[in-house]
Amino acid sequence: MERGKTKDETLSCFGLTMKITLISPRIAVQKGDFFGSGVPYWPIELAILSAFLRDRGDEISVIDLFGSSPTTLEEVDDHYLQGKPFESFTGTPSVAKAEMFILFALSYMAHREILSIARTLKGLRPDITLCVLENSYAVTAYSIPQVAEDFFQSGVYALLCGEVYWNWDEILEFLKNKNIAKIPENVLTPVLPKDYKIKRKINKNPTYPIPEWDLFNLKNYWSIPYSHGPKTKQYFPILTSRGCPYSCDFCVVPETNLRQWRGRAPEEVVKEMIILRDRFGVRHFQIEDLNPTVNGARWEEICRLLIEQKAGIFFYFVSGTKAETIQIDQIPLYAEAGCRYISISPESGSPNVVKAMGKSFDHTHGLRLIEACHKYGIYTQACFLVGHPSESPEDHRLSCEYLRAMVCSGLDEVAVFVIAPFAGSLLYKHNSIKMTPSTMLTSFSPKGREGWNELSRRRKELVRIFFTERLKRGAGIWIQGIRALLGIPRTKMENLPRRIMFIYSLVLKYYIQRLLTLK
Structure with missing residues (x-):
C-alpha cells in the first residue's frame, strides 16, 4: 500500500475470498555450536502478510512449527530441528481445507526442512497451489531463485520473490489462472527458462498493516529463556525499515533487496509500537531491520515522538546497524527515548578486508560510538567475521587489536562468526567458499566449511581476547x-x-x- 491511498483504492478483491495457509518451518540448531544457529527469529513477514490478506477478506490460517512447540526437538544428521514436526498438522483443517499454501523461507538453515514440508503437502494435496515466499528482511535468509530447482523438484509451483504486497492482485490472478494469466515479474515458476531473471518489486515509500500476532502462539515465544536480542519477559520484533544500500559480498541482501533501503514513516513506526503496547501489554521491541539508521534523522524523529508521547517503550537494535549513521551527539536522545542496546558490525579490524568485502567501516567512529553508549547506559555488541577469502594472518591480528580497543572503549559483548556461503551472496555465486561435505548444515558458522579448524581457532582467539580484556576492566x-x-x-x-x-x-x-x- 502507498501512503496517501485508502484501503479501497489500494486493495482490490476478487469477489471470492480464499482459504490460505501460511507455514513457517522449524528452527535448525547446529550440534555443539549455539552462536551460529538456533536463534528464535519470529516470522515477522507472515504476521504482516496475514494482516494484509485478512484486510482483503481472505481466510488465513498459520502453522508456525517452531512457535507451536519450541520444547520439541528432533535430531537430523549434524543438527537438531526445534519445533513441532509438520506431520502433526497434516490432519488439521488448516491443511485439509486450504486452497493455497505459502511456505515461508525463513532461513537458509531451514531449507531442507521447507523442501520436506513441500513434498509432504504435495503428497497429501497433489492439485493444490503450493508457493514459497522469500524472506527479504534477514541476513540469515537466502535468495530462493538461486535454489529454484530444489523447490520445483519438491512440488512447489511458484516462488514469490521479495515483497508481494505491491502486486498481490496480479500474483493471485496468475495463481488462479496459471494457463492463461501473465506470470508476474516477481514470481518464478518451473515453466520459465532457467536463465530467467526475476524482478523484485520495491516500494520506496512503503506502509504496512499492523502484524497479526494474534495468529501466533506468543506465550510460547515468551516462555523460552532466550531471544534474538536481550531476553525480556514479553517483547515483539518490529521492522521499521526494509533493505540495505550496501554491497557486502558475504550477504544475501544486495540481491534480495536490490541495494535499496526503504524507511517507514516515524509516525507509522511509533503508532505500531503503541498499538501493540496497548493490545498486548508489551513495552520492549527488538528492532530487526537490516540497517535501521541509514537515515539518521528518521530515527531521531522516532525518538522524539516516543519521548513526546511518553510511550514508556524500550527498544533494542538487535540485528545491527551502520555505526556511522548514528551521530555521537544524538546518543543522549536515543537513551532518553528508550534505546537500551545497539549492535554494530565492524566485521574486521583490517581496512583491507572490509574493503574486499565491499563495505566500509569507520573504525574511529565505532570506538567513539561505543564510548558514548557506555556513558549513557546503552549496551553494545560488535560483530566480527573470520574466514573471508581475502583475510590473512596479519588481517586477523588487526581484528584482535581492534577488539581490544573496543573493549577499552566500553564494549559489552562480541559475536564472532565464520563466514558461510548463503545462497544469493556473491561468495556463494562465485563459489569462493567450499563446504565439505556439502550435505552439512550451512549455518552462520558452518562446521562443514573447508579450513574449519583454523577458522575455529581464530574465532576462539577473538572470544578469548574479549573476556581477557573485560576481566581487566x-x-x-x-x-x-x-x-x-x-x-x-x-x-x-x-x-x-x-x-x-x-x-x-x-x-x-x-x-x-x-x-x-x-x-
Whole structure:
C-alpha cells in the first residue's frame, strides 16, 4: 500500500475470498555450536502478510512449527530441528481445507526442512497451489531463485520473490489462472527458462498493516529463556525499515533487496509500537531491520515522538546497524527515548578486508560510538567475521587489536562468526567458499566449511581476547554473569547460559524418549 491511498483504492478483491495457509518451518540448531544457529527469529513477514490478506477478506490460517512447540526437538544428521514436526498438522483443517499454501523461507538453515514440508503437502494435496515466499528482511535468509530447482523438484509451483504486497492482485490472478494469466515479474515458476531473471518489486515509500500476532502462539515465544536480542519477559520484533544500500559480498541482501533501503514513516513506526503496547501489554521491541539508521534523522524523529508521547517503550537494535549513521551527539536522545542496546558490525579490524568485502567501516567512529553508549547506559555488541577469502594472518591480528580497543572503549559483548556461503551472496555465486561435505548444515558458522579448524581457532582467539580484556576492566563481566544466571540479561551473550541449559534439556528429553520408544 502507498501512503496517501485508502484501503479501497489500494486493495482490490476478487469477489471470492480464499482459504490460505501460511507455514513457517522449524528452527535448525547446529550440534555443539549455539552462536551460529538456533536463534528464535519470529516470522515477522507472515504476521504482516496475514494482516494484509485478512484486510482483503481472505481466510488465513498459520502453522508456525517452531512457535507451536519450541520444547520439541528432533535430531537430523549434524543438527537438531526445534519445533513441532509438520506431520502433526497434516490432519488439521488448516491443511485439509486450504486452497493455497505459502511456505515461508525463513532461513537458509531451514531449507531442507521447507523442501520436506513441500513434498509432504504435495503428497497429501497433489492439485493444490503450493508457493514459497522469500524472506527479504534477514541476513540469515537466502535468495530462493538461486535454489529454484530444489523447490520445483519438491512440488512447489511458484516462488514469490521479495515483497508481494505491491502486486498481490496480479500474483493471485496468475495463481488462479496459471494457463492463461501473465506470470508476474516477481514470481518464478518451473515453466520459465532457467536463465530467467526475476524482478523484485520495491516500494520506496512503503506502509504496512499492523502484524497479526494474534495468529501466533506468543506465550510460547515468551516462555523460552532466550531471544534474538536481550531476553525480556514479553517483547515483539518490529521492522521499521526494509533493505540495505550496501554491497557486502558475504550477504544475501544486495540481491534480495536490490541495494535499496526503504524507511517507514516515524509516525507509522511509533503508532505500531503503541498499538501493540496497548493490545498486548508489551513495552520492549527488538528492532530487526537490516540497517535501521541509514537515515539518521528518521530515527531521531522516532525518538522524539516516543519521548513526546511518553510511550514508556524500550527498544533494542538487535540485528545491527551502520555505526556511522548514528551521530555521537544524538546518543543522549536515543537513551532518553528508550534505546537500551545497539549492535554494530565492524566485521574486521583490517581496512583491507572490509574493503574486499565491499563495505566500509569507520573504525574511529565505532570506538567513539561505543564510548558514548557506555556513558549513557546503552549496551553494545560488535560483530566480527573470520574466514573471508581475502583475510590473512596479519588481517586477523588487526581484528584482535581492534577488539581490544573496543573493549577499552566500553564494549559489552562480541559475536564472532565464520563466514558461510548463503545462497544469493556473491561468495556463494562465485563459489569462493567450499563446504565439505556439502550435505552439512550451512549455518552462520558452518562446521562443514573447508579450513574449519583454523577458522575455529581464530574465532576462539577473538572470544578469548574479549573476556581477557573485560576481566581487566573490573567487575562488569562478573555482573553480566550474575544477570545471565538470574535470567535478566542486558546483552545477547547473557542469554547463553539459560539457552544452553534449555537446549540440552530438550536433547536429553529427546534421547530418553527415543530409548523408551526402542524398548
